[in-house]
Amino acid sequence: MPELPEVETQVRDLQVVVGKKILAITSDTHKAWKPNFAASQQLLGKKILSITRRAKYLIFKLSGEMVLVAHFRMTGHFLLAKSAKPLERFIRHSFQLSNGVFLQFSDIRKFATLTVCTENAYQKVCKLVELGIEPLEKSFTLAALQQAFKNKKGMLKALLLNQTIVAGIGNIYADEICFNAKLHPASRVENLTQQDFKNLHKAIQQELRKGVKNRGTTIGEYVDTRGKHGKNQLSLRAYKQHGKLCGVCGKTMQKMKISQRTTSFCAHCQQKR
DNA sequence: CGATTCCCCTGATAGC
């Protein structure tokens, strides 16, 4: 599923369409459009001024003070096509651009959203203002992480998935981060030591940077804008590894549910706090 | 107000 590294990979690839105009939009899944499909028509004739990312949100700034905010949820991704012909089976939306490129949006489970907004309202409407720290920004220091976790209680993994604390981490990278930091995902955050926070801070940066470098994790359907798989799934050490042997100690990996999410970990290497 | 549960949706997989 697209998390920070996957969305970042898409954003980087999509820079080739900055400066192009949106000439037409087709969609067979009107429900994805917020506030409604009719709003999509406001984007016609608009020029793409920039494409950026905040957490797992992809933000198109357009001329006329318009903004399109895309969220991939589970299975969404953009594809750059040279014609209107769908590159994949589950293309739900297609944007015809002024350079002849068709920006296609694939989304098997129809969970993704496309929000049409104005420049001065999008941060509030899409709840970007409620998001936590960007973990790959310079502002993500050890002190900033500790400040964000201050007065928080609960299981470590549940907090890592909470977008209002640290933004952009999903189920895959949360498991990888806990494994990297040698922390049990069910550890109570109020029990973490200074050394634990150091390890956690380092693990968050290492795992997300590795994900970006590998152009994302392909489990199921995620691909980049050219339809190519990421490489990060080839070096996962925890996510979906339950039942397999731990790469560090050789013991069998366990699984449990945390925050409604399947969580894999090594009970030997990852001690509970 | 915070924490938990439900829900959206459909392909893959397991079980019979």
Next chain:
DNA sequence: TGCTATCAGGGGAATC
């Protein structure tokens, strides 16, 4: 083989 049941999961809404 083919059917049904279960699972996966981000985040918003409803509920506790």
